[in-house]
Amino acid sequence: MEFLSDIASLINSTLRISTPLVFAAMAGIFAERSGVIDFSLEGKMLMAAFVAAVGSYFLGNPWLGLLLAIIACVSLSMLHGFASVTYKGDQVVSCVAINILIIGLTTALAAAWFGQAGLTPTLNEDQRFLEVNLPFAESLKDVPIVGTIYSDILSGHYIFVYLAYLSVPLVFWVVFKTSFGLRLRAVGENPSAVDTAGINVFAMRYKALAINGVLIAFAGAHLSTAVNANFFREMSAGRGYLALAAMIFGKWHPKTALIACLLFGFTDALQIRLQGVELPAIGEIPVQLIQAIPYVLTVVLLAGFVGKAIAPNAIGQPYIKER
């Protein structure tokens, strides 16, 4: 039974750790399917974490914090669109600028307003999201297998965890089953054909970026108002990049991107588990090397040992309407 509960808790943490990655990967799918590179997921996630924590601290309600985070992330997405869609600036440079700006600004403002070396004050129970216990989780706890799956694995997560996994079929439906999704994909593959058909390429890209901003805000709020009770410096810790790698590995497709996110989540859960554990034959692996595992995995996945990823055709190119 020891082994079984170990597995259950590993799956449980995998679901939790993958959550921000899933939101970010879905956000990335919208931007990149429309032909706009989005390396700024990292910065936007950090911004959302900061705004959600500060907003919820001052307003006393985590939902209002989330709302402000959404507004902040959509604004950043619009800034990215303004630079790279309207002004046809380099999309990667725009993303790098946003990421560096946000790393600096969030920490600088946290330090200026709260004076605690870039931390925001700890949120109390009313100011943060709490774990949701699914109905009957208590009473089903002792039922073998079903109890483990339902009560130990599925129940007791933050609301964002459920929302993240619900967002995947929703994104799939929007991108592949609606006329909006068809246009979205077309804009990323062949913008001039879409333009000929009378659809505004710029408007489509802005809409895609707006959805991208909303989704990434959930990832940040999850970090600072659910799993943690405050914002701290660079708390996104590369998750935006991991999610982007997962999305590329998942070939810009929600289902496969989800699998890649879960793989990252699982590796991370495992690396936390392995810290300080004596392994047979190897001995204890130094903690710094274990922590590098998700990053190494990203590189390995990106190297595409499972086949080459083909990006949307028009990605990274500003659309220039012929006169």
Place this chain on the structure above:
Amino acid sequence: MAPVDKSKVPWWVSNLIVPLVNLTLALLVSGLFIFIAGENPYEAVRLIIYGSFGYIEGFAYTLYYTTNFVFTGLAFAVAFHCRLFNIGGEGQAYIGGLGVFLVAINFSFLPVPIIWLLSIAGAVVFGAAWAFIPAYLQATRGSHVVITTIMFNFIAASLMVFLLVDVIRDTAQMGPHTIALPEEQWFPSFKDFAALFGIKIRYSPLNISFLLAIAASVFVWFLVWKTRWGYEMRAVGHNTQAAIYAGISPYKNIIIAMCISGGLAGLLGVNEILGVHHKIVAGFPAGYGFTGIAVALMGRNHPIGIFPAAFLFGILYQGGSEVTFDMPNITRYMFVAVQGVIILFSGALENLFRPQIESFFVNRLNMKANA
């Protein structure tokens, strides 16, 4: 508005006026941030100027920061000419520093100037090696260097902390750093130089690496604009298909460009290890690698632009530390944000006012010609 004929725009408009307008905009936005943080932007500017020019030690610090930014700025620029975004300068500099230290400590039986040359070579080789894997993956597998180089920054940080804690730590001390190099291997500092002229200063991190930065700038200029390889590399960056048609291998050029870029970033380790710390200290690259991106974009990826841009960031860093000292609400992260704004305005949004400014000057010149 009708587009301007590019050939009629004088060079000083596109290379001087436009960047200055963008920089001004960026500094205005930065002033707003300082205001939001609850401090007076004018006072901050006064402190920045005093801190970076007001006294000799401060000015020496400005030049010391300039040295670091020249290395990382050149590193980003070289890769950028091949249309590669090497944002892994941070990790390459970290590993480059390891190269400097390992060479210096293992070859300490050799005469000093030879140790210096070998250490510089060590920095270049280690930095280049750290850039090689992302380069190889980009060239062969199309793995985007932005993600792989960022990942290599994280991996370098983990690896170096591991080495500094478990393998090469100075066991007599608690902190995660190595033992110091023998004193005769240290680079002569500005303090020694000033003493020759009878000027006494307390301490200065500025050292002869500054000359290495000048040499590196000349080297990059020559390599990129005056050699066949530089031409090939720029051709790949400009139009890969055309380059392939002309018989130029993008594969080879991507790898060489990234390795040279990594090697230049590695030189930061020379300044920090031989010149300043004399040992490896955890986290010594301290964000210089990222600042290099802003420096290169502001300097329009040309050594002649990068040098003044690096100097400007030197002012911002040294003046910035004066500000953080005097203004409790401002931390050094505020200047990270300022870098972001500068990258935004001089990189991504560089076309914001370019057409207006260019047509303004072209029209004025036309009027003069007609009059």
